């Protein structure tokens with residue numbers, strides 16, 4: 001640092017590279033966009049403890065209530081006893097254990113595809129698939145509301161990035177028809193993570209057939225929950241195609257950690273040979289694959305869990321009177337209540353927390369400006385009483401004096417839809 005930069009500093013703190021970050025963080029704070037982490041003191045579940053206080057939580061993606069299931073804990077213990085804790089190497093060196101291998105075979109058979117490949121996280125799986133398949137001469141067509149990991153993947157791939165309005169298949173059709181790209185890849189969330197609605201997978205497959213494109217369906221929120229045995233969104237629609245790349249995560253309904261990609265044998269072999277997030281990283285602990293084998297068994301036999309979850313969704317939608325807010329038309333465990341302004345969404349989340357209910361406020365950039373929302377996520381481990389309590393509290397707050405903005409800003413009432 002030079003003397004002149006020191007003199008232009010008005011703050012008492014000496015200038016360091018972190019000073020500029022402090023100013024940026026202050027802006028986030030003023031916009032109601034600063035995030036803070038709660039520290040969880042218990043296993044994930046419908047009932048949790050934070051800061052010594054018990055809450056009913058509507059925050060997790062643990063849709064089937066498996067994250068702390070005694071049989072999974074026991075399987076993880078047995079897995080650690082057989083394989084130790086760390087994999088110690090990447091899959092291509094000597095980190096690929098029999099536990100990983102058996103799980104890949106089981107996953108492929110469960111979703112009815114020739115092969116499957118494990119990844120440590122869904123974020124990495126998406127980066128891997130997109131960057132291994134497309135490059136500068138290619139084009140990716142993406143729904144505007146796709147998960148951030150899919151968008152990041154496309155940017156990293158350097159392919160042309162064409163985004164279409166949420167679920168606008170006519171627009172997608174036009175984009176595909178106009179494209180002269182060497183390879184075309186359509187990417188979509190199967191269940192949209194912040195809206196809870198489903199992508200029309202049969203229509204998307206038909207479009208991809210017509211334009212000779214691949215379809216990557218990210219089923220992070222459908223796997224375990226949708227389909228006759230929890231196989232996911234594709235099974236829910238009863239569709240499959242060799243041009244579909246089925247990706248799903250294992251840290252949500254499956255209750256453990258990781259992700260997998262299922263598809264044609266050549267696709268999986270290409271990922272093993274080419275995908276940098278597969279090659280240059282340590283394999284996930286094999287003990288997790290042992291736990292996931294148990295999880296797969298619980299998912300398959302989890303019909304009553306899925307039915308209970310559906311009944312909870314129906315009950316919430318029946319009991320909630322959203323009034324000035326908007327309950328999005330979702331039939332899945334993700335039930336977003338759009339509030340509009342950032343400040344009001346955060347205040348509402350705070351009011352619920354005082355009543356012992358944890359529901360996260362989701363703000364931009366995770367969702368579009370003016371659509372800050374409570375993302376209510378339900379789990380098979382909730383009871384009908386939990387739902388009644390949540391709906392009761394929300395209805396009461398909505399009927400009470402309308403929320404008034406503490407200070408004007410991007411979160412003011414002008415951007416609440418429908419007002």
Ligand SMILES: *Cc1c(COP(=O)(O)O)cnc(C)c1O
Nearest residue numbers: 121122123147149193220249251
């Ligand atoms: C959670 C999520 C991911 C990322 O999965 P992780 O295993 O948590 O990294 C990817 N896509 C979607 C749609 C998700 O919701």
